[in-house]
Each structure stands twice: as structure tokens, then as C-alpha cells.
Amino acid sequence: DAGVTQSPTHLIKTRGQQVTLRCSPKSGHDTVSWYQQALGQGPQFIFQYYEEEERQRGNFPDRFSGHQFPNYSSELNVNALLLGDSALYLCASSLALGTGATEAFFGQGTRLTVV
Amino acid sequence: GIQVEQSPPDLILQEGANSTLRCNFSDSVNNLQWFHQNPWGQLINLFYIPSGTKQNGRLSATTVATERYSLLYISSSQTTDSGVYFCAVDGYNQGGKLIFGQGTELSVKP
Numbered sequence: 338d339a340g341v342t343q344s345p346t347h348l349i350k351t352r353g354q355q356v357t358l359r360c361s362p363k364s365g366h367d368t369v370s371w372y373q374q375a376l377g378q379g380p381q382f383i384f385q386y387y388e389e390e391e392r393q394r395g396n397f398p399d400r401f402s403g404h405q406f407p408n409y410s411s412e413l414n415v416n417a418l419l420l421g422d423s424a425l426y427l428c429a430s431s432l433a434l435g436t437g438a439t440e441a442f443f444g445q446g447t448r449l450t451v452v
Numbered sequence: 453g454i455q456v457e458q459s460p461p462d463l464i465l466q467e468g469a470n471s472t473l474r475c476n477f478s479d480s481v482n483n484l485q486w487f488h489q490n491p492w493g494q495l496i497n498l499f500y501i502p503s504g505t506k507q508n509g510r511l512s513a514t515t516v517a518t519e520r521y522s523l524l525y526i527s528s529s530q531t532t533d534s535g536v537y538f539c540a541v542d543g544y545n546q547g548g549k550l551i552f553g554q555g556t557e558l559s560v561k562p
Contacts, residue, residue: 374493379555392547438548441540
């Protein structure tokens with residue numbers, strides 16, 4: 338079991354550009370959630386995908402969008418990058434259980450730097 | 453929404469010492485997890501513990517759901533225990549959306 342995998346591990350982008358981050362969930366999981374972690378802070382929930390749809394969303398602008406594919410993998414897209422978007426982006430996978438979910442497992446993260 | 457508070461924010465220990473980290477949360481939860489974040493940013497699962505007590509080697513955790521807190525115990529600490537420890541909760545009907553505390557940064561000195 339490869340666990341949750343994310344790519345790329347590091348990325349440097351210029352302000353105003355667009356970026357796409359990718360996540361493959363743990364085998365057997367159907368739900369993917371994305372988190373942003375600024376330096377010295379706890380991870381903040383961006384959004385969650387289940388059955389190829391955005392199921393819930395945190396307090397992030399529309400510049401942040403995502404997608405889930407039929408194989409449950411997911412992408413996070415950020416448009417019009419700002420310096421403040423520099424952070425560690427974490428992907429978590431879990432299995433939906435009614436209105437809840439099983440234990441979440443995280444990937445190693447993508448460290449995005451916007452210059 | 454649910455608020456999660458961790459204490460202490462920082463902790464410095466000598467190797468071999470024991471410690472207790474606390475997590476308070478403001479509402480009933482479906483799930484509570486403890487993580488250790490290594491220097492490279494990876495969140496390592498320690499415990500999935502919505503209630504009760506669990507032990508894994510030198511680490512153990514207790515969640516008292518009715519009083520809305522959880523404790524993580526580290527015994528005989530080692531330098532490899534250094535890093536940031538996060539508590540995260542999933543409220544009822546939240547579909548697995550985790551709310552994280554600010555973390556406890558632990559430094560174990562040789």
C-alpha cells in the first residue's frame with residue numbers, strides 16, 4: 338500500500354501564475370480533502386471531494402478550485418497566485434461513512450513558494 | 453464552528469523525561485486524531501481516538517468526550533520525538549473535515 342502520494346514535493350511560482358497540485362489517495366479510500374498550512378500554524382481545511390464532487394468547502398476564495406477523478410485521485414488548482422499563497426499544501430484521504438469518515442491519512446505535502 | 457486549543461504551545465524536555473500534551477475542543481466530535489509532524493512536513497498518524505484510551509509503545513492517549521478534551525502522553529522521551537504534535541477533530545455531520553489545533557512544539561534535548 339503506497340499510502341497517500343502528492344506531487345510535486347516542491348514548487349516555485351511567480352505571482353499571478355496558476356498552479357496545479359496532485360494527490361492519489363490511500364488504496365480503498367474514496368474521499369480526498371485538501372489543507373493549507375502556513376508557517377507556524379495548524380493546517381486549514383480548503384475543501385473536500387467525494388464522488389467527484391466538492392462536498393464541502395472552507396473559507397478560501399474561488400481562486401482555489403479542485404477536481405476528483407473516477408479513480409478517486411484529486412487536483413488542487415490555484416489561480417492568480419498571491420505571495421500569501423506560499424504554504425505547505427497537504428492532501429488527506431479517508432473513507433466516507435454516512436455523514437462522517439474513517440481515520441484520515443496525509444500525504445507528504447507540496448511546498449509552494451510564490452515569488 | 454468547533455474551536456480546538458492545544459497546550460502548552462512549546463515544550464522542552466531532557467531525554468528520558470515524560471510529558472503530557474492537552475487538546476480541548478468546544479463541541480461534540482465524531483472523531484479525534486493526534487498527529488506528529490516531522491521536520492519535512494509529513495503528518496504521521498499517532499492515534500485515532502474519539503473516546504477512551506489507547507497505547508502504542510511509549511505513547512498513549514486518552515479522550516474524555518463528555519468533558520471535551522484529549523491528552524497525549526509521551527514517556528521516556530527520545531530526541532526523535534521532537535517535532536510538532538497536532539490534535540484534530542471532526543465534528544458531527546462534518547464528513548471528515550478536520551479542524552486542527554495550533555500544535556505543541558516539542559524539543560527533546562540529549
